[in-house]
Amino acid sequence: MTKTGKTVLITGASTGIGKATALTLDANGYKVFAGVRKEADGQALKEEASDALTPLLLDITDDDAIAGAAARVGEETGGKLSGLVNNAGMSLNGPLELTPVSEIRKLFEVNVVGLLALTRSFIPLLREAPGRLINISSGHGLLAIPDKSVYAASKFAVQAISDSLRLELRPFGIAVSNLVVGKVDTAVLGKILEERERLAMAADPDVLELYSTLFEFFDKEVKNLPGIPPEEVAKVIAEALSTPKPKAQYLVGPGARKMKNLSRLPRKLREGLMYKALYGGRRS
Numbered sequence: 001m002t003k004t005g006k007t008v009l010i011t012g013a014s015t016g017i018g019k020a021t022a023l024t025l026d027a028n029g030y031k032v033f034a035g036v037r038k039e040a041d042g043q044a045l046k047e048e049a050s051d052a053l054t055p056l057l058l059d060i061t062d063d064d065a066i067a068g069a070a071a072r073v074g075e076e077t078g079g080k081l082s083g084l085v086n087n088a089g090m091s092l093n094g095p096l097e098l099t100p101v102s103e104i105r106k107l108f109e110v111n112v113v114g115l116l117a118l119t120r121s122f123i124p125l126l127r128e129a130p131g132r133l134i135n136i137s138s139g140h141g142l143l144a145i146p147d148k149s150v151y152a153a154s155k156f157a158v159q160a161i162s163d164s165l166r167l168e169l170r171p172f173g174i175a176v177s178n179l180v181v182g183k184v185d186t187a188v189l190g191k192i193l194e195e196r197e198r199l200a201m202a203a204d205p206d207v208l209e210l211y212s213t214l215f216e217f218f219d220k221e222v223k224n225l226p227g228i229p230p231e232e233v234a235k236v237i238a239e240a241l242s243t244p245k246p247k248a249q250y251l252v253g254p255g256a257r258k259m260k261n262l263s264r265l266p267r268k269l270r271e272g273l274m275y276k277a278l279y280g281g282r283r284s
């Protein structure tokens with residue numbers, strides 16, 4: 001048994017926010033189950049953590065892996081889980097016209113269906129504790145901007161899932177928090193640039209030219225906009241798991257607050273401002 005006697009599962013703990021959260025909660029005395037997709041990532045985590053941290057091979061799009069993880073965590077925790085952090089996710093940026101449908105399906109399979117499937121299987125363990133559910137959404141789950149139709153749709157879905165489950169699970173004492181995260185300096189930023197490059201290479205040059213302004217704007221944004229370290233997100237997750245009254249929504253980082261403020265503006269004003277930022281004085 002660890003210092004706190006508390007148990008938590010974090011998905012996508014190989015890098016970034018998930019890894020920082022696994023290590024922070026391990027240091028705070030939680031028994032951490034860290035979902036990874038490669039043995040080597042589990043080993044690497046173990047080298048930085050206490051003996052209590054247990055890596056779990058868990059691809060959230062694999063039903064058998066989810067069932068195996070739920071059975072193992074159930075056995076090792078006496079059937080009680082104090083927290084589930086749905087962090088695993090991927091990005092997909094770019095104009096819809098240039099985005100392959102296979103990539104759209106893959107993203108929804110991870111960011112939405114996988115999250116639902118995993119959560120569904122762990123509700124019995126959360127109910128027994130009772131534990132807390134924390135979903136990692138994004139500023140794009142509050143404000144859908146051009147270039148992000150697919151990613152924003154998946155993060156709006158995460159927000160909807162959090163809102164729905166907050167009331168559905170309240171009778172069991174399970175609190176649900178949605179983390180609206182702004183830009184964080186993790187491996188995902190390199191992945192976004194690579195995937196933008198791939199989309200551009202595969203596109204018809206004449207069609208790509210139609211989106212050149214958008215492409216340049218968001219390439220610069222990924223490269224230049226400052227992000228926060230993943231450890232700051234981990235701190236907020238630790239707070240949401242331990243505070244007596246967890247909030248329904250946590251805004252993490254300046255980007256998240258900015259997006260929330262923009263999302264509250266009247267639509268016409270908001271879209272006018274965004275259009276001007278993207279295209280300058282050009283008329284539609």
Ligand SMILES: NC(=O)c1ccc[n+]([C@@H]2O[C@H](COP(=O)([O-])OP(=O)(O)OC[C@H]3O[C@@H](n4cnc5c(N)ncnc54)[C@H](OP(=O)(O)O)[C@@H]3O)[C@@H](O)[C@H]2O)c1
Binds near residue numbers: 012016058
């Ligand atoms: N970084 C940001 O600016 C930012 C902003 C807002 C929200 N977020 C959200 O924060 C979460 C973590 O992102 P991050 O920035 O830390 O990115 P990251 O470093 O790329 O980490 C993503 C994690 O998700 C895992 N993953 C991907 N597909 C999976 C699957 N099918 N099953 C299980 N795990 C899977 C990855 O595992 P592998 O290493 O095996 O691929 C990795 O551990 C995501 O939900 C993301 O949308 C990030």
